[in-house]
Amino acid sequence: xxxxxFEYVRNFEEDDCCLPNCxxxxxxxxxxxxxxxxxxxxxxxxxERALMLMNAAACTVIKDxxxxxxxxxxxxDEYSFVFKKSTSxxxxxxxxxxxxxxxxxSSAYVFHWKSHFPxxxxxxxxxxxxxxxxxxxxxxxRDYMSWRQADCHINNLYNTVFWALVLKGGLVPREAQERLxxxxxxxxxxxxxxxxxxNYNNEPELFRKGSxxxxxxxxxxxxxxxxxFGQAALFVIS
Amino acid sequence: xxxxxFEYVRNFEEDDCCLPNCxxxxxxxxxxxxxxxxxxxxxxxxxERALMLMNAAACTVIKDxxxxxxxxxxxxDEYSFVFKKSTSxxxxxxxxxxxxxxxxxSSAYVFHWKSHFPxxxxxxxxxxxxxxxxxxxxxxxRDYMSWRQADCHINNLYNTVFWALVLKGGLVPREAQERLxxxxxxxxxxxxxxxxxxNYNNEPELFRKGSxxxxxxxxxxxxxxxxxFGQAALFVIS
Amino acid sequence: xxxxxFEYVRNFEEDDCCLPNCxxxxxxxxxxxxxxxxxxxxxxxxxERALMLMNAAACTVIKDxxxxxxxxxxxxDEYSFVFKKSTSxxxxxxxxxxxxxxxxxSSAYVFHWKSHFPxxxxxxxxxxxxxxxxxxxxxxxRDYMSWRQADCHINNLYNTVFWALVLKGGLVPREAQERLxxxxxxxxxxxxxxxxxxNYNNEPELFRKGSxxxxxxxxxxxxxxxxxFGQAALFVIS
Amino acid sequence: xxxxxFEYVRNFEEDDCCLPNCxxxxxxxxxxxxxxxxxxxxxxxxxERALMLMNAAACTVIKDxxxxxxxxxxxxDEYSFVFKKSTSxxxxxxxxxxxxxxxxxSSAYVFHWKSHFPxxxxxxxxxxxxxxxxxxxxxxxRDYMSWRQADCHINNLYNTVFWALVLKGGLVPREAQERLxxxxxxxxxxxxxxxxxxNYNNEPELFRKGSxxxxxxxxxxxxxxxxxFGQAALFVIS
Numbered sequence: 041x042x043x044x045x046f047e048y049v050r051n052f053e054e055d056d057c058c059l060p061n062c063x064x065x066x067x068x069x070x071x072x073x074x075x076x077x078x079x080x081x082x083x084x085x086x087x088e089r090a091l092m093l094m095n096a097a098a099c100t101v102i103k104d105x106x107x108x109x110x111x112x113x114x115x116x117d118e119y120s121f122v123f124k125k126s127t128s129x130x131x132x133x134x135x136x137x138x139x140x141x142x143x144x145x146s147s148a149y150v151f152h153w154k155s156h157f158p159x160x161x162x163x164x165x166x167x168x169x170x171x172x173x174x175x176x177x178x179x180x181x182r183d184y185m186s187w188r189q190a191d192c193h194i195n196n197l198y199n200t201v202f203w204a205l206v207l208k209g210g211l212v213p214r215e216a217q218e219r220l221x222x223x224x225x226x227x228x229x230x231x232x233x234x235x236x237x238x239n240y241n242n243e244p245e246l247f248r249k250g251s252x253x254x255x256x257x258x259x260x261x262x263x264x265x266x267x268x269f270g271q272a273a274l275f276v277i278s
Numbered sequence: 279x280x281x282x283x284f285e286y287v288r289n290f291e292e293d294d295c296c297l298p299n300c301x302x303x304x305x306x307x308x309x310x311x312x313x314x315x316x317x318x319x320x321x322x323x324x325x326e327r328a329l330m331l332m333n334a335a336a337c338t339v340i341k342d343x344x345x346x347x348x349x350x351x352x353x354x355d356e357y358s359f360v361f362k363k364s365t366s367x368x369x370x371x372x373x374x375x376x377x378x379x380x381x382x383x384s385s386a387y388v389f390h391w392k393s394h395f396p397x398x399x400x401x402x403x404x405x406x407x408x409x410x411x412x413x414x415x416x417x418x419x420r421d422y423m424s425w426r427q428a429d430c431h432i433n434n435l436y437n438t439v440f441w442a443l444v445l446k447g448g449l450v451p452r453e454a455q456e457r458l459x460x461x462x463x464x465x466x467x468x469x470x471x472x473x474x475x476x477n478y479n480n481e482p483e484l485f486r487k488g489s490x491x492x493x494x495x496x497x498x499x500x501x502x503x504x505x506x507f508g509q510a511a512l513f514v515i516s
Numbered sequence: 517x518x519x520x521x522f523e524y525v526r527n528f529e530e531d532d533c534c535l536p537n538c539x540x541x542x543x544x545x546x547x548x549x550x551x552x553x554x555x556x557x558x559x560x561x562x563x564e565r566a567l568m569l570m571n572a573a574a575c576t577v578i579k580d581x582x583x584x585x586x587x588x589x590x591x592x593d594e595y596s597f598v599f600k601k602s603t604s605x606x607x608x609x610x611x612x613x614x615x616x617x618x619x620x621x622s623s624a625y626v627f628h629w630k631s632h633f634p635x636x637x638x639x640x641x642x643x644x645x646x647x648x649x650x651x652x653x654x655x656x657x658r659d660y661m662s663w664r665q666a667d668c669h670i671n672n673l674y675n676t677v678f679w680a681l682v683l684k685g686g687l688v689p690r691e692a693q694e695r696l697x698x699x700x701x702x703x704x705x706x707x708x709x710x711x712x713x714x715n716y717n718n719e720p721e722l723f724r725k726g727s728x729x730x731x732x733x734x735x736x737x738x739x740x741x742x743x744x745f746g747q748a749a750l751f752v753i754s
Numbered sequence: 755x756x757x758x759x760f761e762y763v764r765n766f767e768e769d770d771c772c773l774p775n776c777x778x779x780x781x782x783x784x785x786x787x788x789x790x791x792x793x794x795x796x797x798x799x800x801x802e803r804a805l806m807l808m809n810a811a812a813c814t815v816i817k818d819x820x821x822x823x824x825x826x827x828x829x830x831d832e833y834s835f836v837f838k839k840s841t842s843x844x845x846x847x848x849x850x851x852x853x854x855x856x857x858x859x860s861s862a863y864v865f866h867w868k869s870h871f872p873x874x875x876x877x878x879x880x881x882x883x884x885x886x887x888x889x890x891x892x893x894x895x896r897d898y899m900s901w902r903q904a905d906c907h908i909n910n911l912y913n914t915v916f917w918a919l920v921l922k923g924g925l926v927p928r929e930a931q932e933r934l935x936x937x938x939x940x941x942x943x944x945x946x947x948x949x950x951x952x953n954y955n956n957e958p959e960l961f962r963k964g965s966x967x968x969x970x971x972x973x974x975x976x977x978x979x980x981x982x983f984g985q986a987a988l989f990v991i992s
Contacts, residue, residue, distance in 0.1 A: 046425035049418060051774050052411050059535060060765050061652045071378060100403060135409055138373070139380050140309060144405035146381040150388035151403035165338060165389035167382035171373055173291050176537045176652030180287060187284035289536050297773060298527050299890045414775045414890030522901035525894060529887050547854060576879060611852070611885055616785060618853050619860040620881035626864035627879035641814060641865035643858035647849055649766050656763060663760035 058132040062174040063110075063125050063181045066141045070117030071167045077117075079163050084207065085199035086247045093149065093156040094119060095251050100148035101141055105129070106255050113185060115192035115250030117168075119145065122181065134172050142170040192250045197240065200247075201228045204236045296370040300412040301348075301363050301419045304379045308355030309405045315355075317401050322445065323437035324485045331387065331394040332357060333489050338386035339379055343367070344493050351423060353430035353488030355406075357383065360419065372410050380408040430488045435478065438485075439466045442474045534608040538650040539586075539601050539657045542617045546593030547643045553593075555639050560683065561675035562723045569625065569632040570595060571727050576624035577617055581605070582731050589661060591668035591726035593644075595621065598657065610648050618646040668726045673716060676723075677704045680712045772846040776888040777824075777839050777895045780855045784831030785881045791831075793877050798921065799913035800961045807863065807870040808833060809965050814862035815855055819843070820969050827899060829906035829964030831882075833859065836895065848886050856884040906964045911954065914961075915942045918950045 058064050070076065082090050091114070098112045098119050108127045113120045121141060123129070130136035146168055153162050175181045198220065205216040220228070232238040240248075296302050308314065320328050329352070336350045336357050346365045351358045359379060361367070368374035384406055391400050413419045436458065443454040458466070470476040478486075534540050546552065558566050567590070574588045574595050584603045589596045597617060599605070606612035622644055629638050651657045674696065681692040696704070708714040716724075772778050784790065796804050805828070812826045812833050822841045827834045835855060837843070844850035860882055867876050889895045912934065919930040934942070946952040954962075 046421045046428060048774075049411075049413070049422045049425050052413060052418070053409060054771065056770075057768065059538070059650055059652065059768075060762075061656055062535070071381070104405075135376070136407055139376065139408040140405055142377050142381055143309070143384040143407065144403065146384040147388045147403035147405060150385045151400065162389065165382060165385035167342075167378055167385060169374055169381065170377040171291060173287075174535055175287070175290060176535065180290070180537055183284045184287045184290075187287050190284060286536075292533065294532075295530065297776070297888055297890065298524075299894055300773070412773055414773065418775055522897045522904060525887075525889070525898040525901050528889060528894070528898075529885060547857070580881075612883055614849070614853065615856050615884040616881055618857055619785070619883065620879060622857040622860040623864045623879035623881060626861045627876065638865065641858060641861035643818075643854055643861060645850055645857065646853040647767060649763075651763070651766060656766070659760045660763045663763050666760060 055136075056134045058134050058137070058172065059174055059176075060132065061125055062176050063178075064123040064127065064132070064137065065120055065173045065175065065181075065184060066123070066138055066170060067120045067173065068118060068142055068145055068168045068170045071169055073117040073166070076166050080157070080160055085196070085203040086244075088244075088246065089156045091246060091251065093152055095253065096152040096156065097145050097148040098251075098253055100152070101145050102253055102255055104144055105141070109255060111255075112253040113188060113250060114253075115188065116195065118188075120184075120188060138170050138172050142168060189250060193248060196243075196247055197225065197228050200238070200240065200243065201231055204232060204238065208236055293374075294372045296372050296375070296410065297412055297414075298370065299363055300414045301416075302361040302365065302370070302375065303358055303411045303413065303419075303422060304361070304376055304408060305358045305411065306356060306380055306383055306406045306408045309407055311355040311404070314404050318395070318398055323434070323441040326482075326484065327394045329484060329489065331390055333491065334390040334394065335383050335386040336489075336491055338390070339383050340491055340493055342382055343379070347493065349493075350491040351426060351488060352491075353426065354433065356426075358422075358426060376408050376410045380406060427488060431486060434481075434485055435463065435466050438476070438478065438481065439469055442470060442476065446474055531612075532610045534610050534613070534648065535650055535652075536608065537601055538652045539654075540599040540603065540608070540613065541596055541649045541651065541657075541660060542599070542614055542646060543596045543649065544594060544618055544621055544644045544646045547645055549593040549642070552642050556633070556636055561672070561679040564720075564722065565632045567722060567727065569628055571729065572628040572632065573621050573624040574727075574729055576628070577621050578729055578731055580620055581617070585731065587731075588729040589664060589726060590729075591664065592671065594664075596660075596664060614646050614648050618644060665726060669724060672719075672723055673701065673704050676714070676716065676719065677707050680708060680714065684712055769850075770848045772848050772851070772886065773888055773890075774846070775839055776890050777892075778837040778841065778846070778851065779834055779887045779889065779895075779898060780837070780852055780884060781834045781887065782832060782856055782859055782882045782884045785883055787831040787880070790880050794871070794874055799910070799917040800958075802958075802960065803870045805960060805965065807866055809967065810866040810870065811859050811862040812965075812967055814866070815859050816967055816969055818858055819855070823969060825969075826967040827902060827964060828967075829902065830909065832902075834898075834902060852884050852886050856882060903964060907962060910957075910961055911939065911942050914952070914954065914957065915945055918946060918952065922950055 077087070077090065094114050094117070098114055098121070101121060102109050102112055105121075105123075108123050108129045110122045110124055112122070123137070130140070146166075149168075150162065150165060173184070175184060202213075202216050202220060205211045205219060206213055209216075211219065219231075223231075229240050232240050315325070315328065332352050332355070336352055336359070339359060340347050340350055343359075343361075346361050346367045348360045348362055350360070361375070368378070384404075387406075388400065388403060411422070413422060439458060440451075440454050443449045443457060444451055447454075449457065457469075461469075467478050470478050553563070553566065570590050570593070574590055574597070577597060578585050578588055581597075581599075584599050584605045586598045586600055588598070599613070606616070622642075625644075626638065626641060649660070651660060677696060678689075678692050681687045681695060682689055685692075687695065695707075699707075705716050708716050791801070791804065808828050808831070812828055812835070815835060816823050816826055819835075819837075822837050822843045824836045824838055826836070837851070844854070860880075863882075864876065864879060887898070889898060915934060916927075916930050919925045919933060920927055923930075925933065933945075937945075943954050946954050
């Protein structure tokens, strides 16, 4: 029968398993979201609707993979999902895990669009890339989260000043860029405060720190928490 | 500065490149589409709208990756994309390639839904898994395509008889299954012909053979061809 | 110049790095040592000279890779080497690590042969295969060692009874095999004790438990310890 | 029983298979052979005994893996072995293949030492590293061989002039290095010819082109050919 003759081509497939006893992180990043946010007129420097849409897509993923996912952390157009060290889902096959999470996130993003952007028609389907990273220890995992949160902080501080200079200060983008070249963190705080009366520390935590989602059961019904990510948050991971 | 302290966690990432001088195939499969097609009342044994939606999502991918993709082949809830042997897109990084194709396909599927199912609300976002396979020779590639097409043929013949027995013959699914146990290809043709006056070879090629998409330029404007897949089709690949 | 034209072939090479923050174990196994030990008339069930030759080859490896190797454990024709979690030798490149350890072990085995078998000419060069395994936690590492030691124990107990039955009891190998079929550990102890007056627990630890080697400095000069492996031994690993 | 409790640690092992339908090349390189050749007083710029010892070790490997190995190519302290595209030895497991070839080569090198250096005691065991590379097409394979042969040519031409300047011209190594800085191929030929009356093209092919070994059967008995590698040689590979 015809099938058997060709089926040898399956042998060209490979399947790597994730090393046991490691946390498995899947991180998703928007592809070319600079353009996507421009085309859909996202607010600058942060569009709360867009961040909450990322959170909604992440919740779809976390619910679907419950109870294997310990937490999700999102900022800007990226999201990280942390699977239990002991998870045996898909036999820990790297490609299975990555592609199922990524695909569901992508389709959920489009699916939930209308709830978050009721007055904006999506012009074209966005896409994300993804990767799998393994961390053997809780310390490594916390450093990973700290790294992403530091990234959030640095970018958000820059963007907050940049867009203040442009939108309120009347500079063109190139001028704002010039103005910020070489400034350190305290310079940026100072510009915000003295020129725009903005105390950066009073900006919403959602913007400054990103979002964290834990799957939790409370009482009889199941509820999903969306919390701002603080230094202490990771301690709840067992 | 804080970033440098944590950034070591990047070293846990790996990135495999695809062996040069091999065709790169990315195959996408619907996850749990049995349920998805039931919930959205897909017609049995084939729903032309659903197949054309798969084709639309595939076209979005092929346009986006033009001219690196040689062709796409789809059947049922799966799609295969063939990248040129010589492609250097994303430096041939396996995860980058796979995740970008898969994510775009997934979001395009949801994005194009309304055009193909104008009267059916999507109940939940679907997902797909994906894999990368390398083939060193054109012969291997053709055998791969033949394998997928044989799969299409076998499943579609079975489903055509099965649903004829159920929808027209009045059997319940279990009875239809029983009836078909142990039958070979010619038996199934015979049942279709003698009991339901269906000549299987007259069924639409879209159902029997699947869809193939080539990126092509004709004249000044660009047109996209959707063709039924025939034995000779692969010869046009250079 | 000619070189540049062909050098693209380097791009077909891959190099995987070992995940950081994991113990790296390299295990070496004799290939077809049943034949090798027969051809060179190794004593049964254990040949102390052969075991000490394995230890000598292992010492050559450990000295060469000092201080990156924490310990070595050997039994029968296999040896395991444990590299520090934090080692950055060869940038943790898997193939570099594996092949350098394996090659040195193999050539050292032949090099030291004459010191351990002064009256036996080596008939042909032996070979070993090797593998790399990563363990994220000390608990995993200890379980690995326990697994190999349990393997040593089980095989050695079996071989000790088997060869007592053959060499002292006058059975042919097939009869000895039959006699042992289905026996458990306590049966084997009993056979040894009642029929051959051998208390298995008094057999040399080298045979029953294998060899462990730690690199150590004591006083001004460097000394190399060869110890029998006990349950507590692993605790010294920091 | 104790074994089962610990055996889970096996799941940390991985095994990559080589992509089917590709040539598998295993290349072995001497580690720190500069020192090894100094300590054992190898002749400069080439020591025929050392090259023939490499060939002897390679023959041991090729005989052992016959008929899976198509050819071997050696130059200086490196050797490449080409396995058939269709080989299924060790199920094409990368680590198995690599480690068995490498280990046998290493122990054979020490084993055959005395036949090639009857008057030189080996001072310490040498080691080699190894790698696996896959090539999908015959063209890639030939380019690989051309690349290695070009490497042989370039290094040997340089070394021939360098050691002529030192051994016959009375320069110290640093002076010879200076003299050669910036010279191209024709300059080096000219120095050899005008100052030392050496026509480089008359140097032994073994030095200029390296060694190639094909496994061959001729007549009833099996003979092993050692040939100098020429441009046409690769055509005999089917």
